Amino acid sequence: MKRIWKMPKMFILMLALTLAVIGCSANETESPNSNQAEGNTQNDGNSGETSGSIANGDVTLSVGTNDNYYTPKSLTSGLPVWQEIEKKTGVKIDWDVVPASQYAQTMKVRVAAAQDLPDILNAPEGDPIKLADQGILIPLDELIEAHAPNITRFFEDYPELKSLMTAPDGHIYAISSVTSGAAKTDPYALILNRRWLDALGLEEPTTLDEWHRVFKAFKEQDPNGNGQADEIPFSPRYATRDLGLFGSALGLHMFYSSGYAPNAQGEMEFQWMKDEAKELIEWSHQLYEEGLIDPEFASFNEEQFNSKFSRDMIGATSGFLANTANFATLQADNGIASPDWMITVPPTGEASEPFYEEYGPLSGWFGITSSADNPEAAIKWLDYVYASEEGSRYMAFGIEGQSYEMVDGKPQFTEWTMNNPDGLDFTAALRSLGAFPTVPWIRATEGYLSDQPAAIMAYKPDLKAQAEHVESYLIPATPLGLPSVEENERLTTLQTDINTYLQENLVQFVMGSKPIDWDKFRSDLNGLGIEEVVAIKQAQYDRFQEALQ
Amino acid sequence: MIRQAAIVLSRVRRDWILLLIALPPILYYVIFHYIPMYGILIAFKDFRPIEGILGSPWAGFKYFEQFFNSIYFWRLIRNTLLLSLYSLLWGFSMPILFAVLLSELRNPWFKKTVQTASYLPHFISIAVVAGMIVTFTSPVDGLINQLLGLLGIAPINFLAEAGWFRTIFVSSNIWQSFGWESIIYIAAIAGINPHLYEAAEMDGARRWQKIRHITLPGIAPTIVILLILNIGNLMSVGFEKVLLLYNPATYETADIIGTFVYRRGIQNAEFSYGAAISLFNNVINIALLLIANYTSRKTSETSLW
Structure with missing residues (x-):
């Protein structure tokens, strides 16, 4: 009879392990889950402090964060960027990393145990408030003032970002990666199969009716030419949030703001409760009834999505601009001739100006834990990698001579990065060196901290043209300060x-x-x-x- | 007193090897199952990591109240119970039936092959099984819908229709586990004294009569014990599979206590709240186990204790 007892337990253990692997599927690149926004920015363009030396090699900091998104190269294997930084700062880094898909779960449990925490912690929760209240993260404002000249200057240049990072009690408990620069050059938008559009002789749709007509044509006129009506005109990646992108035509901020937006009088509304949202849902329902929306949209699954993609079954979806290139590669690899994906202008309606919400401007929270022996070294190290010119260049550009060259005083990506001999896309190529990191870094709109987005666009004229196509429609998501x-x-x-x-x-x-x-x-x-x-x-x-x- | 102590000591000296053998499992249960039980306290505390479980301030029944007042409370209970009940209803008899049928087979080679094939699915990880289900039931290009298409039936969106969830969950569970679970019954059948069968044959019993009067009564104690144990687990559905298969479109039938705890307790890191729900869940499990055991003891000879 003992046997009956034993099996379920082993089984559960196995399940727990497998679950840990697939349970939380974090996104490879930035997931569009931040709902902060950016105001006007100005930057005097001053260069940051360049003398990076913090210690003489006798200080070790542990950094707890998710491991490199380019999984073949773990941060623990001594990547070139981090070896260089170690030499420059004299601080040894003990990487306390977990693969990205398991990071939040693993670290939440460790935080709950409050033992053996790393000195610098990538907060595994949505914001640092709870961790600060629990005494796990220490206030950084005095440390920043005393030891972090680059962060101080950055905050002076971007007061609205500082205010987004400041808790209601006036303290800063964590700093956040900044994406406002990338949001302009890599917007999140509706993405359309231009090849299908051209094959049927259709124009880029703008109003909801036009979108409806285009989807209907995709469904009925066999744009993939296989003789079957197997086309899926619209396959959302984030279920109803993607449908919310069409809310642009009705003045609804459903994507990054999740429906929380102020009206003209500055009063916060939950827009899903408005009549316009009902209209949007009715429109979506109509589409679904006519078979124009992927029937599997409620249970989105990356493999199935890619499989449909590679069989040329999808007419439109949503994504970052950079995804259009990945989609095209995926289709080309599967023998589809001249795939062509474009981002479209946001859907237009009578009631409001069309818009896309910008990603960010903040992403992730990084603080110093109360178990750090040497918070001073920790903040100096963060100051170097986060906001100094030299440190941020390592983050954004990698290694000089390999991934970038200095041209007229400005870093420019090399052929190695942009047309990588191993076939990596440029993000993966940079990550294989340790750049494009999983520690806080900045892609801002002005000054040396904004070099990367511009350098990428310089190398990708087609992406640049597409970014300019929608640039005038980009608006910040509802800016919210941290909660108490x-x-x-x-x-x-x-x-x-x-x-x-x-x-x-x-x-x-x-x-x-x-x-x-x-x-x-x-x-x-x-x-x-x-x-x-x-x-x-x-x-x-x-x-x-x-x-x- | 002294005499008694002497007796105990002499028995220990005599049986020390047996005691030694028993020691590891006893330690295992004490260390991994009894000592951690103090962690249940977390359900009654406002857990603050730095202060630890004992140092955190008391919260009383706050988290229990929150759960009982949730609009999803009854739905979670209903879904959890129904999913289990259906699994038990359809899943419990299958291995018994299979074991009995298998024991009637003559050809040992065929018997072994069938048995091995039947418990192979047990070794497939739940993640893979879920992936298979997703692929097979896809309304776009799934195998099942293609077969239905040949019969002229319009594709069914199995995983997005709340009405299908329990059927898919229970039937795939049976497919995966009936072979494995039948092993214990096959062992029980093998333990039945062959003289009984010989005697029955002498009396002219036919196959069906032998099954009814010898095999089934012979494995009845095993069946009852397993039934009691299963009832004691009614409230703990394998939530991993639900998590892998459900989506907002099927919450209506698929959202169970386990997945709710996962979303709130683990994903939101509300450990106290999660622990409170799990504790409540376990209390119901124990109550069910006690009731089943009591009923069985009163109505038949067999019980756990």
Whole structure:
């Protein structure tokens, strides 16, 4: 009889392990999950401090973060960029890394045990508030003032970013990677199969009706030419959030702002509750009924998506501009002649100006833990890699002579990076050296911290043209200051049920398994405490606005 | 007293080797199952890592109340129970049936082949099984829908329709586990005294009568014990598979306590809340186990204790 007991346990252990591998599928590149925004920026263009020396090789810092996204080269294997930085700073780094897909889960448990924490920690949660309240992250503001001249100057140049990183109690507990520069050159947008468009002699759609007509034509006129109506006109990658991109035509900020946006009077609204959102959902439902949306959109799965892609079944999806190149490569590798993917202008409506929300401007949170023996060295090290000219160049460009050259005082990527002999795309090529890192770094809009996006565009005229195609439509996502400890606790309590309710119902509305009843939808959300969430978002929004003045 | 101590000592001296053998499992249970139980406290605390479980402030029944007041409370209970109940209902009889049928086979080579083939799926990782299900049931190009298409049936979006979830979950569970679970019954059948069969044959019993009057009664204690154990696990569905197969479109039938704990307790790092729900879950499991055991002890001879 003993046997019965033993098996389930071993089985569960095995399951737990396999689950750990696939359970959380973090995105390879930046996931569009940040909902912060950027205001006006100015930078005097001063160069950063260049003398990087912090210690004489007798200081070791442990850095806890996810491992290199280019998985064949672990940070622990002594990558060139980090060897150079070690020489420059005199600080040895003990990489406490976990593969990216498992990082958050693993580190959350370690944080909960509060033992053997690394000196510098990539916060495994959405924001640093809870960790700071629990005493795991220490305040950085005094350390920055005393020991981090580059970060100080960066904050002076970009006060709105500083304010986004400042907790309501006035302290800075963590610094964040900045993506505002990349957001301009690598926007997140709707992506369309231009080859299909051309094959059917169609124009780039702008209004919702035009999109509908294009999707219908994709479905009915066999643009992939295989004689079967197997085309999937629109295959969303983030389910109803992707459908939310069409909300641009109705003035809805559903993607990076998740529906929380202020109206003209500056009052925060939850836009999913508006009549316009109902309109959007009805439109989506119509599309779904006509077979124009991928029937598997609710259970998105990267492999299936790629498989459809490589068989030329998909007409439109969403993604970063850089993804268009990956899509084309994927199709070319599968024998599809001259694949051609374009990002489109945002859907236009009568009620509002069309727009795409920008990614970021912040991404991830990095702080110093209370178990750090030498916080001074830690902040100096962060100052060097995060905001100094030399350090940030290592992050953005890698190794001089290999991945970049200096041309007229400006770094330019080499052929090795942009047309890598091993067939790596440029991000992977940089990551194989240790650049494009998983520690905080900056791609800003001005000054030396903005060199990378420009250098990429210089090498990719086709991407540049596409970026310019939508540049005038880019607007910041709703800027929210960090929540207070109490607000944070209420948000976690309320938002889990709200998100479950929202995802479930929107998907069911679109698929038609539930009749679209917006009155009930609204009253249910009210019952789940949406008003309190909106009030908290309002407070966060107001705090940010005040800090700017 | 002294005499008793002397007796104990002499018994220890006599049986020391047996005690030694028993020691590792006892230590295992103490170290890994009893000592960690103090962690249950976390469900009643506002857990703060720096202060540890014991140092964190008390929260009372706050997290239990939060769970009981959640609009999803009843749905989670219903989904968890139904998923288990269906698994038990359809899944429990299958290995018994299979073991009995297998034991009636004459050709040993055929018997071994069938048995081996039947428990192979058990060794496939749940992640792979989930991947297979996703691929086979795809409404775009899945095998099952292509077969249905040949019969003129429009594609069914199996994984996006709440009504299909339990069927898919339970049937794939049976496919994966019936062979493996039948092993214990096959062993029990092999343990039945062959004289009984010979005697029955002398009395002119036919095959069906032998199954009914010898095989089934012979393995009845095994069946009852396994049933009690299964009932004690009613509230703990293998949540990994649910997690891999569900999506917002099927939450209605697929969202169970385990997945809810995963989303809130693990993903949101609300460890106290997660622990509270799990504790509640286990209390129900123990209650069910006690009821099943009690009922069995009263109605038949067999029980766990």
